[in-house]
Amino acid sequence: MSRAFQQQIHNTLADARLQEAIYTATGRLKDSRRAVIADSVLPDYQELRTQANLLKQHAIDNLDYYLEQFQGSVEAHGGRVTWCKDGTEVADFVLSLAKQRGARLIVKSKSMTTEEIDLNERLEHHGLESVETDLGEYILQLAHERPYHIVAPALHKTRYDVANILTERLHAPHDTIIENQTALARSVLRQKFLAADIGITGANFLVADSGAIVLVENEGNARLTTSAPKIHIAVAGIEKVIPRAQDLAVFLKLLARSATGQLLSVYTSFLSGPRRPGEIDGPDEFHVVLLDNGRTRLLPNRERRQSLYCIRCGACLNTCPVYRKIGGHSFPWVYSGPIGAIITPQFMGPAHEPGLPFASSLCGACAEVCPVKIDIPKILLDLRSEVHKTEAQAGKNRLEKFVFRAFAWLMRHPRAYEIAGRLAALSSSSGDGGWIRRVPALLNVGPLRAWLSQRDLPPPPARSFRQLWRRR
Amino acid sequence: MSREDVLHRVRTALGRDAGQPAPAPPPVRLRIPEVSPEARIASMTARLEALAGRVCRVSTPAAARAAVAEILGDRTAIISNAPYLKECGLSTLPGVRSGIYDRDQLRALCSTLDVGITSADYALADTGTLVLLSSPQEARLISLLPPAHIAVLPCSRLLTGLDELFSSRPDPAAVSSSMVLITGPSRTADIEQILVRGVHGPGQITVILVG
Amino acid sequence: MFVTCMVDQIFPQIGMSMARVLEGLGFHPDFPEAQTCCGQPAFNSGYQDEARAVAVHFLDVFESSEAVVVPSGSCTAMITHHFAELFHDDPANRARVAALAPRVWEFSKFLTEVARVEDVGARLETVAAFHDGCHALRELAIHDAPRRLLARVQGLQLRELEPAGECCGFGGTFSVKFDELSGAMARGKVDAILRSGADTVISLDPSCLMQIQGALSRAGLKVRTLHLAEVLASR
Numbered sequence: 001m002s003r004a005f006q007q008q009i010h011n012t013l014a015d016a017r018l019q020e021a022i023y024t025a026t027g028r029l030k031d032s033r034r035a036v037i038a039d040s041v042l043p044d045y046q047e048l049r050t051q052a053n054l055l056k057q058h059a060i061d062n063l064d065y066y067l068e069q070f071q072g073s074v075e076a077h078g079g080r081v082t083w084c085k086d087g088t089e090v091a092d093f094v095l096s097l098a099k100q101r102g103a104r105l106i107v108k109s110k111s112m113t114t115e116e117i118d119l120n121e122r123l124e125h126h127g128l129e130s131v132e133t134d135l136g137e138y139i140l141q142l143a144h145e146r147p148y149h150i151v152a153p154a155l156h157k158t159r160y161d162v163a164n165i166l167t168e169r170l171h172a173p174h175d176t177i178i179e180n181q182t183a184l185a186r187s188v189l190r191q192k193f194l195a196a197d198i199g200i201t202g203a204n205f206l207v208a209d210s211g212a213i214v215l216v217e218n219e220g221n222a223r224l225t226t227s228a229p230k231i232h233i234a235v236a237g238i239e240k241v242i243p244r245a246q247d248l249a250v251f252l253k254l255l256a257r258s259a260t261g262q263l264l265s266v267y268t269s270f271l272s273g274p275r276r277p278g279e280i281d282g283p284d285e286f287h288v289v290l291l292d293n294g295r296t297r298l299l300p301n302r303e304r305r306q307s308l309y310c311i312r313c314g315a316c317l318n319t320c321p322v323y324r325k326i327g328g329h330s331f332p333w334v335y336s337g338p339i340g341a342i343i344t345p346q347f348m349g350p351a352h353e354p355g356l357p358f359a360s361s362l363c364g365a366c367a368e369v370c371p372v373k374i375d376i377p378k379i380l381l382d383l384r385s386e387v388h389k390t391e392a393q394a395g396k397n398r399l400e401k402f403v404f405r406a407f408a409w410l411m412r413h414p415r416a417y418e419i420a421g422r423l424a425a426l427s428s429s430s431g432d433g434g435w436i437r438r439v440p441a442l443l444n445v446g447p448l449r450a451w452l453s454q455r456d457l458p459p460p461p462a463r464s465f466r467q468l469w470r471r472r
Numbered sequence: 473m474s475r476e477d478v479l480h481r482v483r484t485a486l487g488r489d490a491g492q493p494a495p496a497p498p499p500v501r502l503r504i505p506e507v508s509p510e511a512r513i514a515s516m517t518a519r520l521e522a523l524a525g526r527v528c529r530v531s532t533p534a535a536a537r538a539a540v541a542e543i544l545g546d547r548t549a550i551i552s553n554a555p556y557l558k559e560c561g562l563s564t565l566p567g568v569r570s571g572i573y574d575r576d577q578l579r580a581l582c583s584t585l586d587v588g589i590t591s592a593d594y595a596l597a598d599t600g601t602l603v604l605l606s607s608p609q610e611a612r613l614i615s616l617l618p619p620a621h622i623a624v625l626p627c628s629r630l631l632t633g634l635d636e637l638f639s640s641r642p643d644p645a646a647v648s649s650s651m652v653l654i655t656g657p658s659r660t661a662d663i664e665q666i667l668v669r670g671v672h673g674p675g676q677i678t679v680i681l682v683g
Numbered sequence: 684m685f686v687t688c689m690v691d692q693i694f695p696q697i698g699m700s701m702a703r704v705l706e707g708l709g710f711h712p713d714f715p716e717a718q719t720c721c722g723q724p725a726f727n728s729g730y731q732d733e734a735r736a737v738a739v740h741f742l743d744v745f746e747s748s749e750a751v752v753v754p755s756g757s758c759t760a761m762i763t764h765h766f767a768e769l770f771h772d773d774p775a776n777r778a779r780v781a782a783l784a785p786r787v788w789e790f791s792k793f794l795t796e797v798a799r800v801e802d803v804g805a806r807l808e809t810v811a812a813f814h815d816g817c818h819a820l821r822e823l824a825i826h827d828a829p830r831r832l833l834a835r836v837q838g839l840q841l842r843e844l845e846p847a848g849e850c851c852g853f854g855g856t857f858s859v860k861f862d863e864l865s866g867a868m869a870r871g872k873v874d875a876i877l878r879s880g881a882d883t884v885i886s887l888d889p890s891c892l893m894q895i896q897g898a899l900s901r902a903g904l905k906v907r908t909l910h911l912a913e914v915l916a917s918r
Binding site: 021024025028051054055058059061062063064065066067068073077083084085089133134135136139152153154155157158159162178179181182185186189190193194207209210211212218219220221223224226227228238243244245246247248249250252253260262263264265266267268269270271272273274275276278279280281282286290292296299300 | 473474475477478479481482483485486488490492493494495497498500502519572573574575578579583598599600601606607608611612613616617634635637638639642643644645648649650651652653654655656657658659660661662663664665666668670671672673674
Binding site for chain 3: 001009010013027321322325326355357358359360361362363364365367368378381383384385386387388400401404405407408410411412414417421424425434435437446447450451453454455456457458460461463464465466467468469
C-alpha cells in the first residue's frame with residue numbers, strides 16, 4: 001500500500017476524539033437502520049432487497065435501452081439531455097450554458113457525482129460562484145474539505161469546529177450552539193437560493209418511462225435548488241437509471257431506512273422537465289447531464305457490474321468495522337467505505353491504491369446490509385487477484401508471491417508440511433507455555449513483527465495434533 | 473459526439489446492439505393492504521406526530537376553516553389556489569393572501585409571510601406523508617419557503633402507502649413537472665448528529681384531515 | 684476430521700477435544716494423515732492459482748470420506764462456499780466439490796444436525812460470552828446451534844456480547860498487513876468482552892481465538908478463550 005494510505009489510517013486511529021465521533025455517529029445510523037428493517041416493522045425486507053437487486057440488474061444489463069428511453073421521455077416533457085464522457089465535459093457544458101444565460105451564481109444540492117468530478121472547483125476557477133446548500137456540505141465547502149461519509153458529510157466535525165469555520169469564513173460571532181449555527185447557515189443560504197441563476201443537483205434515480213429525476217433529502221435545499229432558480233441542471237451517473245416510476249415503490253422503501261433509519265426522507269421530489277404551462281413556479285429550463293466518467297469500464301465484467309447497483313445509502317459504511325475505525329478521509333477517493341473500496345480501483349485502476357482492496361477483514365457485514373445485494377466481499381477478493389496480477393506484470397511484490405507459492409507447495413506435500421511445522425515450533429519454543437510477548441530481534445521482522453506489535457502470539461505446542469493422534 | 477461514444481461503450485460492454493429492445497423488467501407487485509379509513513387516520517396521525525408534525529381531524533370544511541384560523545393565530549399566510557381550500561373558505565381568513573398566480577409575487581410573499589397553506593393531492597398513512605403535485609392550483613414554494621406549512625385535505629385522499637400511490641398514479645410526469653412527498657418538518661443532523669428542525673424547508677407542519 | 688492447519692500446528696488440544704466429543708457420541712472419527720489446509724490464506728490474499736492447488740489436494744484427501752467435521756467456520760465456508768468459485772472454469776473439479784460439500788460440516792452443525800444432540804454431557808463452571816466468527820455467522824448462517832449446545836453445559840452461564848456480530852479483526856493476512864487497524868478492532872472486541880463480565884470467551888473459529896486471546900493476553904487480562912470443542916469436552 002502507499003505510504004499516504006498507511007499514514008492516513010495511522011493518524012485516524014491515533015485521534016481519540018475522531019475515533020469517538022466516527023464510531024458514535026455510524027453506530028447511531030447503524031442502530032436506526034436495524035430498528036426500521038426489523039421483521040416486525042418491515043416483514044418483506046428481504047423480498048424488497050431481492051426485488052431491488054433484480055430491478056438494478058435488469059436496468060444495468062439493458063443500460064443503453066433505458067438511457068435512450070430516458071432521454072426521449074425527458075425531451076417529451078420539454079427538458080434537455082446532455083451526455084458527458086468526463087468531468088471536463090460537464091464543466092464545459094455548465095460554463096457554456098451559464099455564459100449564454102449571463103449566469104453568475106449557482107446553488108448546489110448534495111451530489112457525490114459532482115464531488116467525483118470536482119465540479120465546484122472547476123466552476124469557481126472560471127469565475128462562477130457555486131454554493132453548497134446542504135448544511136454539512138456547506139460547512140465543508142467553507143472549510144475546503146471533502147465529505148467524510150456518503151450521507152453524513154460533516155460527521156467528523158464538532159460544534160466547535162463548525163463555530164471556528166463560520167467565524168473564520170463568514171466573520172460571524174463565535175457561536176457553538178448548533179441551532180444558532182444552523183440558523184445562520186439558513187439565512188445566508190436563503191439569500192443565495194433566491195438570487196441564484198442556476199440550481200445544480202445530482203439525482204438519486206433517473207426514471208426512464210417518465211423522464212423524471214428523483215431527489216431524496218431532509219433539509220429542503222434540493223427542493224429550493226430546483227424550484228427557485230430559473231435553470232435546473234441535474235448531473236447523474238448513467239447507472240442511476242431505473243425502468244419505471246412504480247419501481248420507486250421498491251427503492252424508496254429501502255433507501256431512507258438503510259441510510260438513516262427513517263421510513264422516508266423528509267422530501268422526495270419527482271421532477272420531470274421545466275414547469276408546465278400554467279404552473280406558477282419551477283424552472284424554465286431543465287437539463288439532465290448523463291455522466292460516464294469511467295462507469296462504462298465497470299460494465300463488461302458481470303460480477304463487477306454489480307458495483308453500479310449502488311443507491312448511495314451508506315449502510316455499508318455504517319456497518320463496516322474498518323470504516324468505523326479509519327473514517328472517510330483515509331480512503332483515497334471521494335467514495336469511502338466498502339462501496340468506495342470496490343469502485344475506486346475499478347475507476348482509477350488497481351495501481352491507484354494497491355492496498356485498498358486488502359483493507360478489509362472480509363467480515364461480510366456490508367453485503368448483509370446492502371439494500372441492492374451487491375456482493376462486496378466477492379468483488380474485493382477479485383480485486384485482490386487483480387492487484388497481484390498487475391504487480392506480477394510490473395515485477396513487484398515478488399517475495400509475497402514466492403511465499404504463497406511455497407505455501408501451496410507445502411500444503412500439497414504433507415510430509416514436508418509436517419517437517420516445516422515442527423521446525424517452526426522448535427525454533428520458537430521456550431518459556432513457560434504462556435503467550436509470547438516478544439521475540440529475539442532477528443525474528444522480529446515482517447508478519448511476525450506486525451502481529452506482535454498489537455497482540456501476543458500463541459506458544460508453539462509441544463506436539464502437533466497429528467503427533468498427538470499418532471500416540472493414542 | 474459524447475452521446476454516441478458513451479452509448480457505444482455501453483453497448484460493447486453489454487454485448488448489445490443499437491436499437492436492441494430490452495426484455496420486460498421484473499414485475500413489481502404493488503400490494504395495497506386493507507386498511508379502514510379510521511385506521512388510516514390513526515396511522516397518519518401517529519407517524520406524523522412522531523416526527524413532531526401535527527394532525528388535526530375535523531368533520532366539515534367549516535370546521536377546517538376554524539382549525540386553520542386557530543392555528544394561524546395572528547400570523548400572516550399565503551394560500552395556494554387549490555379548489556379544496558376555496559371550498560373550506562380559507563381565502564377569506566384575515567391575514568391570508570390568496571389568488572396569487574404571478575411567479576415573482578409568489579416568491580416575494582413566500583419569502584416574507586409566516587405560513588404557507590396548501591391542499592394535498594394525497595397523503596400516505598403508513599409514513600405520515602403528504603403528496604403534492606405542482607399545478608396552477610398548487611405552487612411549489614408555498615410548502616417550502618415560509619417557516620410553517622399547513623395542509624388541508626379531505627380524508628378520502630388518504631392512501632395506505634407508496635404502493636397505493638404508484639397504483640393510483642403510475643405516471644406522475646404526465647400531469648405535472650413536480651411531485652413531492654413531504655414527510656414531516658425539514659430537518660438535519662449534520663452537526664454532531666444533533667437534530668435541528670426547519671433548516672431550509674418549514675420547521676412546523678400541520679395536516680388537517682377533513683371528513 | 685479435518686482439523687485445519689491452525690489446529691494441527693498451533694492449537695492441537697482443540698482437535699483432541701473435538702475427537703473426544705465425537706467419540707463420546709459413538710462416532711469413530713478418523714484423521715486422514717495427508718490433510719493439510721483448505722487454502723483459505725492464499726484465497727483471501729488474492730492468490731487464486733495457489734489456493735486452487737491446495738483445494739485440489741483437499742479434494743484428493745477427503746472426497747471418499749463419509750463426513751468431514753471441521754472445528755472452524757471460516758475453513759468450512761471456504762470448502763462449501765468458495766471452492767466452487769475457484770473451479771468455475773473446471774467442471775470436473777467443480778463436480779467433485781458439489782459431491783463433497785454437502786458432507787462437510789462445521790463442528791457445531793454436525794452435532795446439532797447430524798448427531799442431533801444438544802447435551803453432550805459437558806460441565807464447565809464459568810461465565811462465558813460467545814463470539815460469532817464472521818464466516819460462520821454470515822456465510823454458514825450459524826448462530827443458534829452453538830448457543831443451544833452451550834445452554835446445555837452444566838455450570839455455564841452464557842452472556843451475549845454487545846455489539847453482537849462484530850468482526851474480531853483477524854481477517855487472515857489483514858491482521859498483519861493492517862496490523863494497527865486489526866489491533867484496534869481486537870481491542871474493540873476486548874472492550875465488549877469486559878462489558879459483558881465474562882471470564883471465558885468461546886468461539887468455533889481458531890483464528891478468532893488466536894486474535895482475541897492475543898489481545899487479551901497483551902492487555903494483561905485474565906479472561907481466557909476456549910474453542911467450543913474444548914468446552915464441550917469439559918467434564
